[in-house]
Amino acid sequence: MKDAFGTPQSLLVLGGTSEIAQATAHRLVTRRTRDIWLAGRPSPTLERSAQALRDRGADTRTVPFDALDPESHETALGKVFAEGDVDMVLMAFGTLGDQARDEADPVAATRVAQTNYTGAVSAGLVCARALQAQGHGSLVVLSSVAAERARRSNFIYGSSKAGLDAFAQGLGDALHGTGVHVMVVRPGFVRSRMTAGLEEAPLATTPQAVAVAIEAGLRRRAETVWVPGRLRLVMSALRHVPRPLFRRLPV
Template identity: 50%
Template sequence: MIDAVGNPQSLFILGGTSDIALATAEQYAAQRPLRIILAARPEEADLVEAAAERLRKTGSTVTTLPFEATDPQTHGEVVEKAFADGDIDVTLVAFGVQGDNEKGWTDPAAARFVAEVNYVAPISLGVHLSNKLRKQGHGHIVMMCSPAGERARRSNFVYGSSKAGADIFYTGLTYALAESGVKVTVVRPNFVKTKLTEGMKPAPMAQTPQQVGAAIIDAVRKGRESIWVPVQMRWVMSVLRHLPRAIFRKLPF
């Protein structure tokens, strides 16, 4: 279980090559060695094993699992294997795809792929995780969402729509799981300099994976149901949500 100062004994990462998730794991491991399970796509086996080796140098025990977001029939098996060696204190749902917005709204297959990875898979896994954690009686799920899900923007509304759906589902889980001893945190980071955003122009208030990782750890310790990273994004998005449509659509993003 999570100890008195907020450090978990076990960490399960769905998206085991995620820069943000690995930065979070490294910061947790710097406080105390823990049991870590990294689940990643089979074609990322070399990358996830390199990440595992890096984390093992902290004294942590690290195992890896193959995980394919687009194959929901295997999600239950992945979760079962992660819990096979004992309780899981913190689970990070940290996988996703950006996609090409212009292809996404003109190519049904491209749109479906973004939806399956960013929306359908997190919901499927959220159900499996909720069932396991309710039986366990404790644990914390952290879901990586995005400000892009707050309001449709011309530049990324396909990605944003998938993140909006996942955000609502995991926000709902905060209510549904409240009496079971299980907590959920929805994380909405601004632009983060990661593999997912490589080649894109950084937005104002861009963050590093380490900054987001530190915010996640703080949120889990404090039991927060949602956070914005940086915190100023909450107020930025509050303003943008309430701008008249005629003005909002003229903004350069």
């Protein structure tokens, strides 16, 4: 159960090598989160992430998880929930892809969509059902500002995040009143391994800043969190730009 300050005592991370997930887990550990499961493809990076949390005093285990294998999700994630209640699930897996390459390779483009959307739908439903069965918990879904309006420069990634965002919002509505809290997080450009080498967008942020926003959102039981917060106004304006003008923007 969450403590008196709303901090989860147990955490399941889907996408255990994500830098945002790692920053969030480390921040929550300093706030008394003690039981952590890092789910992801088995790798030395996943093990190092787990060990770093153990070094901070958290009881941390790794769980094999592949977003592209939805048939395994119920079994893999069910084992975690079978060990006891989970206060928070952080869905942090995803891939940016390569827009130019993916436009020319439909198979690669489909893999982006399957990872970011269909894999998240499968895992999200499995976790939501388990959280509902225990009667409490938060499901935190990492979306993106790219979900707000498809842009020429990254419409494959953006459309997959738009699908994820809509799914998470609908799931939150479906779970309203059950004791399960769904929070959608929309970061802008995050300085991380995934964006290394890319031109930095305005209002860029860091994994640590996203972690701070996630913690604050949990405390006030927010349904949507923008990082940084100013992006809410920027994207609201961009969403309403007439399409002929939008096509002329350098986005």
